[in-house]
Amino acid sequence: MEQKSKVSILVVPFPAQGHLNQLLHFSLLLSSRGFPVHYAATPTHVLQAKSRLQGWNPSSLHSIHFHSLPIPQFPNPPPDQNSTIKFPSHLFPAFKAFINIRAPLSSLLQTLSSASTRLVIVHDPLSSFAGKEADSLPNAESYNFQCLGAFFQLSFPQVSESFAELLRAHDLVLPARDSCRTKEFVEFVNRNYYDKEKSESSTIINTCMKLEGEFLELLRHEPDFVGKKIFAIGPVNPIAIPEGGHRHECLYWLDKQPEGSVLYLSFGSTTMLSENEVEQVAIGLVQSRQRFIWVLKSADRGNIFAEEAKETSSKLPPGFEKEVEGRGIVIRDWAPQLDILAHKSTGLFMSHCGWNSCMESLSMGVPIAAWPMHSDQPANALLVTKYLKVGVMVREWDRREELVMAKDIVEAINKIMVYDEGKEIKQRINTLGEAVRAAVSDGGFSNAALESFIAHITRC
Template identity: 55%
Template sequence: MEASKADVSIVVVPYPAQGHLNQLLHLSIILSSHGLTVYYAAPRTHIHQARSRLQGWPASATNSLHFHELPIPPYTSPAPNPNSSVFFPAHLQPLFEKFKHVQPHLAKLLQSLSATSRRVVVISDFLVSFAATEAAALPNGEPYTFRCTPPSSVLAWEGEDGPAGNLIKSFGLNTPSTEDCTTEEFLAIVAQSKSMPESGMLISTCGVIEGDFLDLFMQQPDLMGKKLFAIGPLNPTVITETTGPRHRCLDWLDKQPPGSVLYISFGSNSSISDEQIEQLAIGLLNSDQRFVWVLREADRGDLIAEGEKDWQNKLPPGFIEKIEGKGIIIGDWAPQLEILAHQATAAFMSHCGWNSCIESISMGVPMLAWPMHSDQPWNAVLISSYLKVGVIVRDWSPRKEVLLAVEIEKAVKEVMVHDKGEEIKRRARELKEAVRRAVGDGGSSNTELLAFINHITRS
């Protein structure tokens, strides 16, 4: 290990939700592959969650990482409410409230590393404001935040007036309402991040995806004078091997024609009502397209907590028999990266969480956007109207209404069957190649990553 790297310790602190855990584990693997000492610090159950769901890397990828458990007080882990009028996963709030109690345990780790390291670099999720505070208190600490949502979504939330609104309107884009995107309790957590100390920010995006927005994002008052590194995507863009046993759905995909299968998944934290499940099932059946549908209960705060495993009983009578040979239902965790990378996969019906967007873009798979909460309504606009690599299935305005099967069928056929779908697929392939160049040697994301590494290991 180079002397300049040997005495620099990096502590990565994710927020305890799948989309955050996943991206920061990818980042930890990448940094450790460059010879850096990296600690991934999280509660025990969330370390397990992140590691057990890791995809796209060789099994040895985490061998050089240090997984540091942060004790967390007991918390309730209620079931999600698929019939809630707001789709934000409010059932995770008890976990979010208890998570702040890991602060003294994180402080102890940082103080220990500070005594033996030339520099302690803390990369914390932008929602973990206390980690940046603890890093800034060290004589040799440097806090960096990691934003796991797109910078353009931050600009979209600023409203229609001002430079951000003008830029968005210049592209002919309509900013969706922020109503029902989150809860007041969660907004209070977000507000704490506004004043956290930070030396800079890392973002899971790149110029070919959001170049028009990055310059304006960097002009935000709270970012002026700070270093910004756009280093995404962080997930592997080419899948060469799996980290665990091969999922049965991949064997099924092997038997399907190239570019013939629609993949449906609404992410780890979203649920849909029984009535909506029925309409989606009918729409898929009537579309006459092959599909892989992930139908599972949204994550609870603790994955060990008992949840509903068999959602197939919510499907219309006879549905399983009717789709035999044409579609499969997955009731557990699905290997999304591997599904998207499979040659049989043609399109992805998604909630448009940023993880899913980035992964779909990386694999050149068009999206059918069905946003649920948070930044997802904006991401759906970005995918469909700005990047033009997808279509909207569920518009955000009538979000509280059940989307009928006929509308679902129409959207599926638009991408899978009609001529418009061919143009979308072409653009998706082109964007995939551009993104892969960005993360390759000499690409913009790779250059920014190396600039970050050089900065934190400077003399």
């Protein structure tokens, strides 16, 4: 008779890159501690998560049990490049189809439950039905994994008086919630995912005390968190990149550049710059005279592997590539972001400020030029630039409907890489980066939180 595993772990991410990525990092952290870890998603998104993994030896994936759970086919529309609203509504068909994972997931839960003394389900808030399915199993317990920071979470569903007081103390003004998401998405979340009678006893957050200590303390007193454990274990991304193996060609180019001299530009996987924005960025890069790596690709479709998903409509101005030859690289495909941010030649990250990108940049000690697009990104940009003071804004959120001009892009770059104020920002991010890396090392706050979580799920 096959022996039961004492503790088995099932991870269920939401099918968007920032969520797939963080939960795969977390899965690998747990599997490296000897736990049998299962990762369940749609066939497309299992492949997406595996193909884009960075910072780990590829052989580490062999330690994870991947489960490709079937769902019906769904439309795969392209992003609207020139939409005035940056929220990725083109991904809705994939999001809606994802709900159908619930039935095969229930069968998987039954199988894993029967083979385990204790089954631990770790799910994204937008996969909360996994926790609901676990309620019927006598040996299962579920945990909410937050892919977003504590600062952003404190703004929903409404701002408490204690949070408002802290915001005033730091002279921070939150962006209006309705300006960051579409009404359709809010209705979708409320209808399908948000379970007001949450059964989770604990929450795991990809953040750390050194970044959000004040906000984590406040979060513990919020109604949804009172009486529950909060494990702030971030960053979940690796902080030491393994050497050897295949290297992207851009890294060989980086090897030849002076330390801290390269600007890295990437605006995430869910949105893309408009044609006019691409033109202004190109002009700004020419005028700035700085070295750069620019990731210029189409936003992800629901199925990134479909033939039509290989199309891209981002065209550079005539003569641009000749103008910057030798000084910059344009990458039209997926880029090794962790490797780029960890490289000593990278001196600035112009980013959309998705939480995954923020955590990677902060943990590598790279300042951020913030250009938020939607969702939590405006709040993250505020945290980075006004609270932590380790970055600058490319464009303030209340000017989001205006075209960002080349002169504003050059000014943001110069503030970090040319002007004296950049020296202070670099000094702060160097200190903060060291603190964040120390947090996940032996004796650090985040490492202790992970050990506490492990002790909790292995309790007698």
